[in-house]
Amino acid sequence: MNPILEMAKSRFKAKKVIAVMSAKGGVGKSTIASLIALNLSERQKTALIDLDIYGNSTLKLFGINKLHEVSKEGIEPFLVSNLSIYSIGGLVGDHYVVLPGKDEGNVVESLLGLANVKEDLVVIDTPPGMGEELLTLSRVLDPEIYLVTLPSKLSLKIVKHMLDYLFDLGLKPKMILANMSFLNTTNGRIYPFGELEPVKELGEEFDIRVECLQFDPSIEEFVGRIQDYNGVLKEELARFLICKE
Numbered sequence: 001m002n003p004i005l006e007m008a009k010s011r012f013k014a015k016k017v018i019a020v021m022s023a024k025g026g027v028g029k030s031t032i033a034s035l036i037a038l039n040l041s042e043r044q045k046t047a048l049i050d051l052d053i054y055g056n057s058t059l060k061l062f063g064i065n066k067l068h069e070v071s072k073e074g075i076e077p078f079l080v081s082n083l084s085i086y087s088i089g090g091l092v093g094d095h096y097v098v099l100p101g102k103d104e105g106n107v108v109e110s111l112l113g114l115a116n117v118k119e120d121l122v123v124i125d126t127p128p129g130m131g132e133e134l135l136t137l138s139r140v141l142d143p144e145i146y147l148v149t150l151p152s153k154l155s156l157k158i159v160k161h162m163l164d165y166l167f168d169l170g171l172k173p174k175m176i177l178a179n180m181s182f183l184n185t186t187n188g189r190i191y192p193f194g195e196l197e198p199v200k201e202l203g204e205e206f207d208i209r210v211e212c213l214q215f216d217p218s219i220e221e222f223v224g225r226i227q228d229y230n231g232v233l234k235e236e237l238a239r240f241l242i243c244k245e
């Protein structure tokens, strides 16, 4: 028996977990996970867990510059209104991390096992790729998966592999989010990563709903205070995902 794994499993037993994933880097996973969590936290207490060992963007997005406190009950969250945030960055500080691949799963397992998560709703930001972290996640939790891609050919190629992989693990994503799909300008709509037909076809092939999110150039201003962002991306996510359920 692995006690940390068992601890993680029992901690998350009765919780609804949403995991934001993509095999492709830089497609907006962390931004989207943060906005989903912020939307949810407007209705009920929510936890956001950043499992990206190397990138851990969440603290940067929220402008948090501290280390987690640890109590008898475990790792205590950073609180932003109704949202509790946990991040590997809150354990190691703003440093680079180097780990042998086999240890990545252990780090993820430890954060899930030791984080003092009390909320019933949990959003997880995952690292890019299809590494140990995802395998560990699927061993510990039974998440509802939102798969993020750009509508670009390169992103779709990699995300298709991820879909094959997830199906092999017995995990069917709830939705494909085609991020940065279009930009509304005074001269009409621009499609920076090409037409949307290929991403819609991918959804049809795997029988998964596809929603297209727009490119919002104002997002960059809110890095460091994403909790103050109430723009179109947050509205779209509220409309497409959460608030209907």
Ligand SMILES: Nc1ncnc2c1ncn2[C@@H]1O[C@H](COP(=O)(O)OP(=O)(O)OP(=O)(O)O)[C@@H](O)[C@H]1O
Residues within 6 Å of the ligand: 022, 024, 025, 026, 027, 028, 029, 030, 031, 032, 052, 055, 057, 126, 127, 128, 179, 180, 213, 214, 215, 216, 217, 219, 220, 233
């Ligand atoms: N809809 C959007 N409109 C405009 N910019 C966006 C949008 N979504 C994300 N971005 C920007 O794209 C960049 C990458 O976003 P983010 O870090 O969330 O991606 P990621 O998939 O988590 O990356 P990584 O794979 O490194 O973890 C950031 O600069 C972010 O501000």
Ligand SMILES: [Mg+2]
Residues within 6 Å of the ligand: 029, 030, 031, 052, 055, 057, 125, 126, 127
């Ligand atoms: Mg990220």
